[in-house]
Amino acid sequence: xxxxxxxxxxxxxxxxxxxxxxxxxxxxxxxxxxxxxxxxxxxxxxxxxxxxxxxxxxxxxxxxxxxxxxxxxxxxxxxxxxxxxxxxxxxxxxxxxxxxxxxxxxxxxxxxxxxxxxxxxxxxxxxxxxxxxxxxxxxxxxxxxxxxxxxxxxxxxxxxxxxxxxxxxxxxxxxxxxxxxxxxxxxxxxxxxxxxxxxxxxxxxxxxxxxxxxxxxxxxxxxxxxxxxxxxxxxxxxxxxxxxxxxxxxxxxxxxxxxxxxxxxxxxxxxxxxxxxxxxxxxxxxxxxxxxxxxxxxxxxxxxxxxxxxxxxxxxxxxxxxxxxxxxxxxxxxxxxxxxxxxxxxxxxxxxxxxxxxxxxxxxxxxxxxxxxxxxxxxxxxxxxxxxxxxxxxxxxxxxxxxxxxxxxxxxxxxxxxxxxxxxxxxxxxxxxxxxxxxxxxxxxxxxxxxxxxxxxxxxxxxxxxxxxxxxxxxxxxxxxxxxxxxxxxxxxxxxxxxxxxxxxxxxxxxxx
Numbered sequence: 163x164x165x166x167x168x169x170x171x172x173x174x175x176x177x178x179x180x181x182x183x184x185x186x187x188x189x190x191x192x193x194x195x196x197x198x199x200x201x202x203x204x205x206x207x208x209x210x211x212x213x214x215x216x217x218x219x220x221x222x223x224x225x226x227x228x229x230x231x232x233x234x235x236x237x238x239x240x241x242x243x244x245x246x247x248x249x250x251x252x253x254x255x256x257x258x259x260x261x262x263x264x265x266x267x268x269x270x271x272x273x274x275x276x277x278x279x280x281x282x283x284x285x286x287x288x289x290x291x292x293x294x295x296x297x298x299x300x301x302x303x304x305x306x307x308x309x310x311x312x313x314x315x316x317x318x319x320x321x322x323x324x325x326x327x328x329x330x331x332x333x334x335x336x337x338x339x340x341x342x343x344x345x346x347x348x349x350x351x352x353x354x355x356x357x358x359x360x361x362x363x364x365x366x367x368x369x370x371x372x373x374x375x376x377x378x379x380x381x382x383x384x385x386x387x388x389x390x391x392x393x394x395x396x397x398x399x400x401x402x403x404x405x406x407x408x409x410x411x412x413x414x415x416x417x418x419x420x421x422x423x424x425x426x427x428x429x430x431x432x433x434x435x436x437x438x439x440x441x442x443x444x445x446x447x448x449x450x451x452x453x454x455x456x457x458x459x460x461x462x463x464x465x466x467x468x469x470x471x472x473x474x475x476x477x478x479x480x481x482x483x484x485x486x487x488x489x490x491x492x493x494x495x496x497x498x499x500x501x502x503x504x505x506x507x508x509x510x511x512x513x514x515x516x517x518x519x520x521x522x523x524x525x526x527x528x529x530x531x532x533x534x535x536x537x538x539x540x541x542x543x544x545x546x547x548x549x550x551x552x553x554x555x556x557x558x559x560x561x562x563x564x565x566x567x568x569x570x571x572x573x574x575x576x577x578x579x580x581x582x583x584x585x586x587x588x589x590x591x592x593x594x595x596x597x598x599x600x601x602x603x604x605x606x607x608x609x610x611x612x613x614x615x616x617x618x619x620x621x622x623x624x625x626x627x628x629x630x631x632x633x634x635x636x637x638x639x640x641x642x643x644x645x646x647x648x649x650x651x652x653x654x655x656x657x658x659x660x661x662x663x664x665x666x667x668x669x670x671x672x673x674x675x
Contacts, residue, residue, distance in 0.1 A: 585660030
């Protein structure tokens with residue numbers, strides 16, 4: 163069971179403070195699908211983030227299966243799935259690769275065969291098995307939402323938080339996603355909280371939570387939603403909310419909250435074990451019209467008793483999903499590095515730019531140096547002439563040496579400038595461009611150290627290829643004077659330092675731009 167006690171979240175806006183959530187107290191049983199609705203800015207997303215531990219509440223407690231998450235550690239990565247408001251996945255990967263990579267990053271103890279079976283099962287559950295080879299960037303909106311759910315289902319989380327996964331979808335796709343969420347909730351006694359703006363499918367949810375300016379205005383069964391707000395249609399509820407102050411709606415709901423929770427068996431006692439498990443059709447047929455609670459005939463559906471069939475399904479899922487604990491840092495590092503190289507070779511624009519710079523920049527240096535380098539190599543002072551001629555040659559040698567020294571310095575500086583451009587291009591967008599993906603994967607158990615190490619390894623290889631090729635090309639083609647080892651060390655250090663600086667800037671930037 164999930165229980166919130168007087169949860170309050172405050173944000174500072176200039177000299178004032180605003181409550182995103184105000185004294186929210188809620189209870190959710192197992193095998194439960196709840197729709198979180200309300201006008202924009204009413205605290206829906208903040209509620210999910212507070213439960214997930216993404217934001218720290220200023221007051222109140224979050225209890226999960228008897229644990230106080232505000233005093234103890236947050237939910238374990240395998241316990242929770244968080245689907246953000248916008249679909250987050252790498253556009254250049256296909257559906258199968260996306261799910262398989264998520265499995266490798268978030269679960270351990272599986273062989274390649276088990277990972278393949280696990281991937282196939284997840285894709286079948288969310289209805290994507292028929293398009294598993296399709297790239298993410300060509301998926302429809304509904305398909306991307308299914309993929310987002312699939313990425314979170316790889317650990318079979320007991321708590322799934324979905325932030326507007328139905329927004330912007332056509333009616334048919336929206337209905338399909340709601341039914342998918344309902345199936346997910348009833349499987350393995352999960353709790354699913356789904357933030358939505360749509361009220362088209364409220365009857366498919368087990369409960370409806372209405373938030374208004376951070377306050378709970380209603381949390382009850384969908385059958386009594388219109389009666390509670392005294393409206394003809396569900397679409398009128400949001401405008402009805404404006405007729406009373408948020409505090410008044412909250413006080414009104416508190417008068418009836420206990421009856422709703424008692425009907426679900428959340429009064430500290432388990433629901434009667436003798437009640438039969440009902441099918442959806444029977445449950446709909448036998449609904450009773452009570453005002454602020456659920457009928458007794460539904461208690462078995464919302465309770466904690468698990469059927470033999472559900473228990474068998476659980477064992478099968480555990481056998482195919484492997485160990486729920488995250489793999490070690492080295493395993494995550496190798497998976498992340500493999501994914502980064504796969505993306506690198508699929509991003510045709512970036513790959514073409516890298517090839518153009520690696521091949522083209524050394525040619526520019528060679529063109530710049532071609533006229534002056536032969537003069538440097540032929541520079542000598544005659545010693546077989548008289549003293550007057552030697553003095554004249556010495557003067558000419560000094561002048562030519564001065565000009566040649568300036569040319570050598572100019573060539574070195576030209577290489578440094580070009581490698582600086584390469585270093586900035588290497589890393590300026592490396593982290594900022596995938597920040598949202600990283601933050602979601604970090605919540606799922608991906609170690610920051612493994613992530614950074616994969617970036618350093620990938621960029622380090624780029625730096626070495628770019629710098630060594632630049633130095634060797636100029637040395638061989640132009641027969642550049644001096645020690646090749648010293649030149650390569652200089653070029654590698656310049657490129658590496660600019661790449662590292664750009665990576666640091668990228669890590670602090672909120673957007674790629």
